[in-house]
Amino acid sequence: MADTGLLAHQRQAMIAEMVRRSGAVRVAELVDQLGVSDMTVRRDLDALERSGVVKKVHGGAVAASDTAIDEPGFEAKSGLESAAKAAVAEAAATLVEPGSVIAVAAGTTAYAVAARLLHIPRLTVVTNSLPVAELVRSAGDEHGTGAPSLLLTGGSPTPSAALVGPLADQAVRSLHVDLLILGAHGVSEKAGLTTPNLAEAQTNRALVASARRVAVVADHTKWGVVALSGFAALDEIDVFVTDSALNTQARAALTEAVGELVVAPVAGA
Structure with a gap:
């Protein structure tokens, strides 16, 4: 696994954009794409969740939104x-x-x-x-x-x-x-x-x-x-x-x- 050298805020911005586009991301995919450890990805997701950008779920994260009215697409889920x-x-x-x-x-x-x-x-x-x-x-x-x-x-x-x-x-x-x-x-x-x-x-x-x-x-x-x-x-x-x-x-x-x-x-x- 090659380290991309991205700073935390850069990684988090990339993750936020991926979630915005697809509605959901998986930890394993982020590890591969960002070239960082599983632990680093989870820390980034923690930070994004605290900021209200994503909601963590088992194995990844979804876009933070009102679950009462938000309907993710089939592929996102x-x-x-x-x-x-x-x-x-x-x-x-x-x-x-x-x-x-x-x-x-x-x-x-x-x-x-x-x-x-x-x-x-x-x-x-x-x-x-x-x-x-x-x-x-x-x-x-x-x-x-x-x-x-x-x-x-x-x-x-x-x-x-x-x-x-x-x-x-x-x-x-x-x-x-x-x-x-x-x-x-x-x-x-x-x-x-x-x-x-x-x-x-x-x-x-x-x-x-x-x-x-x-x-x-x-x-x-x-x-x-x-x-x-x-x-x-x-x-x-x-x-x-x-x-x-x-x-x-x-x-x-x-x-x-x-x-x-x-x-x-x-x-x-």
């Missing part, structure tokens, strides 16, 4: 909490049975679940997520009839690559699915599941209503976050899948409220 998302996705995939009709909502954790469903026989995937639709479509091109059937709702895209609005809502309300895989921007005991996007909340409500069972996939960083619009209460959730970094108090609240709590161990944690 996809690299965060990757180990936790993988653990949650592996556990959630075991809930899916061959021959079932599965709805997969938008979001990076739900996408990670979808990536683990491509070889389940006779599966039908309903989604309002553009990345999930492309994932399933590509699997069909590669594997032919062995891949899941795809049903993509209509609608208008959000920054998180979700199709929402009246067309999406109408399509979803006409369906009955066996299992819904659903993510959330935030989860709390009182507010339930929330999102910054009002239209996405409405479409998510329609998805919940269409499902015989609802499985929520959310890593530990989502707990305690309350965004602008709620779309489901905790007692509407049949299975809540999270990772082992979730704190004891949150686990107790979820155990009391949801049908089943699944806590997935994170590799290397």
Whole structure:
């Protein structure tokens, strides 16, 4: 690792600009790009957080903004909490049975679940997520009839690559699915599941209503976050899948409220 010789304020200015452009950065990427140690990067992120420029998360940082109304893009969120998302996705995939009709909502954790469903026989995937639709479509091109059937709702895209609005809502309300895989921007005991996007909340409500069972996939960083619009209460959730970094108090609240709590161990944690 070559030292770039940058002063602290120069490094921090570069980090701030990277966060402004992409919405998020990872520590490992900053170590490579800036040519400094992991410890130095973390000190820089501490300084930027104190200045109100970023908000530190596990493995990196995101732009500091009002989480109630800010909606990061799909790409900005996809690299965060990757180990936790993988653990949650592996556990959630075991809930899916061959021959079932599965709805997969938008979001990076739900996408990670979808990536683990491509070889389940006779599966039908309903989604309002553009990345999930492309994932399933590509699997069909590669594997032919062995891949899941795809049903993509209509609608208008959000920054998180979700199709929402009246067309999406109408399509979803006409369906009955066996299992819904659903993510959330935030989860709390009182507010339930929330999102910054009002239209996405409405479409998510329609998805919940269409499902015989609802499985929520959310890593530990989502707990305690309350965004602008709620779309489901905790007692509407049949299975809540999270990772082992979730704190004891949150686990107790979820155990009391949801049908089943699944806590997935994170590799290397």
